[in-house]
Amino acid sequence: MAKSAYKIGISLIFGLLLSFCSCSVLAAIDTYQFKDAEKQARFQKLTNELRCPKCQNQNLADSNAEIAADLRAKIHLMLEQDKSDQDIINYMLERYGDFVLYQPRLSKQTFLLWYAPALLLLFGIVAIGLIVHLRTKGEQKQSDNPSTDLDAEQQQKLAQLLQSKK
Amino acid sequence: MARWLLFIPLILFIGLGVFLYQGLSIDPTELPSALINKPFPDFKISDLKQPDKQLTKTNFVGKPVLVNVWATWCPSCREEHQQLLKMAQEHKIDIIGLNYKDDRDLALQWLQTLGDPYKFVIYDKDGMLGLDLGVYGAPETYVLDAQGIVKYRHVGVVTEQDWQKLQGMING
Numbered sequence: 001m002a003k004s005a006y007k008i009g010i011s012l013i014f015g016l017l018l019s020f021c022s023c024s025v026l027a028a029i030d031t032y033q034f035k036d037a038e039k040q041a042r043f044q045k046l047t048n049e050l051r052c053p054k055c056q057n058q059n060l061a062d063s064n065a066e067i068a069a070d071l072r073a074k075i076h077l078m079l080e081q082d083k084s085d086q087d088i089i090n091y092m093l094e095r096y097g098d099f100v101l102y103q104p105r106l107s108k109q110t111f112l113l114w115y116a117p118a119l120l121l122l123f124g125i126v127a128i129g130l131i132v133h134l135r136t137k138g139e140q141k142q143s144d145n146p147s148t149d150l151d152a153e154q155q156q157k158l159a160q161l162l163q164s165k166k
Numbered sequence: 167m168a169r170w171l172l173f174i175p176l177i178l179f180i181g182l183g184v185f186l187y188q189g190l191s192i193d194p195t196e197l198p199s200a201l202i203n204k205p206f207p208d209f210k211i212s213d214l215k216q217p218d219k220q221l222t223k224t225n226f227v228g229k230p231v232l233v234n235v236w237a238t239w240c241p242s243c244r245e246e247h248q249q250l251l252k253m254a255q256e257h258k259i260d261i262i263g264l265n266y267k268d269d270r271d272l273a274l275q276w277l278q279t280l281g282d283p284y285k286f287v288i289y290d291k292d293g294m295l296g297l298d299l300g301v302y303g304a305p306e307t308y309v310l311d312a313q314g315i316v317k318y319r320h321v322g323v324v325t326e327q328d329w330q331k332l333q334g335m336i337n338g
Contacts, residue, residue, distance in 0.1 A: 053302035056194055066267075067302050070293060095300035097200035 032076045039079050046075055046088060049103065053096045199308075199319035200300050206233070206314045207298035214265050214273055214287035221288050227314040230336050231260045232307055234284070234324075235296065237268040238276045240304040246323040247280050253329055254283035259336055263287035266296045266304050309335055 034040040047061035052068040060068050060075070071092070078088050092100045104110045150158065201207075206223060213219040226233075234250060236243040254261055263284035265273045270289060277287075290296055299308070302321075309318040309332055318335050320328055 053197065053300070070297060074297065093200065095200055095298065096302070097198060097300070099197050 032072070034076075034079070042085060043075060043079055046085060047072055049101075050075075050089070050092055051100050051102050053100060059102065196321060197302070199316060201316040202318070204316060206308075206310055206316055207295065209288070209290075209295045209298070211288050211290055211295060214263070214270065214277075214289040217270070217289075221286065223314055225286065226260070226262055226310070227312070229260070229312050231262050231285075231310050232332070233262045233264055233310060235264045235266050235299075235301050235304045235306040235308075237266045237304050238272040239268065242323050243305045244280070246305050247283070249324055249326065249329065250283040251281045252326075253324075258333065260285040264295065264299075264301075265289050266301060267291065267293040307332070 032043065034043065044061065048059050050060045050071070052058050052060050052063035052065055052071070054065040054067045055063050058065075058068070060071050074091075075088055078091065083091075089101070098104060098107075098110075104113060106114055208223055210220055210222050213221050232253075234246075236246075250261060253259075261283050263286070265287050267290070270291070273287070273289070277284075288295065293301075305323060307320040307324050308316055309320075311317050318332070320332065324332070
């Protein structure tokens with residue numbers, strides 16, 4: 001029993017490892033040659049961060065769409081021309097708009113995307129603070145004077161009732 | 167605690183529901199062109215039918231035109247072709263072809279057998295004009311005003327319905 005469980009465990013781990021391997025193999029194979037490793041690294045970074053305009057949820061590095069291949073070629077060319085990363089990103093933005101960025105820029109349309117988490121956190125803190133504040137205030141009020149809600153007449157009635165019970 | 171505060175979750179729920187429901191009707195494949203209200207990119211590319219002739223923007227600036235991106239390798243372009251022919255026959259607006267990453271002989275053959283709705287065709291063999299224009303898949307159709315400013319991009323096949331919409335845009 002224990003042995004078969006062990007076997008299953010091993011095969012699961014092995015399968016998991018295999019699936020990690022296949023991820024890197026699936027990525028489109030590029031044969032671009034770079035003179036230095038630094039440009040190679042920038043190429044990898046850019047093609048990973050830029051989105052393929054044709055395919056909805058793939059970056060340029062992973063996509064086999066023709067347009068993605070064209071854009072990879074263009075990035076390669078621009079890197080060889082010593083263009084900066086920002087130049088390349090701007091080039092893409094001019095043509096395909098914000099869609100190509102996986103990391104959206106801060107703009108009128110996206111400020112909520114960037115600031116909503118902080119705003120919600122702030123809202124939560126304020127809400128908790130307010131609730132705690134109201135509760136402690138209410139408890140204090142009750143402990144200070146338990147019968148503040150009753151007016152003179154009601155107090156009298158209460159006393160009477162208590163008396164009559166005895 | 168005030169009674170109305172109890173309605174806050176309901177109101178939040180309705181608000182979220184409306185917001186998400188609207189999201190259902192958004193077509194994520196429809197991207198706005200980055201070139202809207204910007205001039206059509208400059209180019210100097212040979213004419214499909216007259217290889218020696220170089221075409222530039224001056225060939226069409228002066229009145230509104232449609233620029234239709236097509237290729238023989240694109241099945242939807244074949245589907246769209248009849249509609250383009252019909253639009254050309256109505257003579258309301260000039261249609262300019264942008265033959266995108268294609269083979270000249272195949273493209274000429276296509277026009278010969280299927281008919282030619284285009285005033286002229288830009289032969290963008292390496293797709294550089296397509297790249298400048300932000301084309302991400304044929305067919306695409308651009309509406310240009312008389313100053314050569316891109317007013318609208320339609321992605322995919324132009325249907326009769328789309329044509330009505332485009333006409334409204336051209337006249338408006």
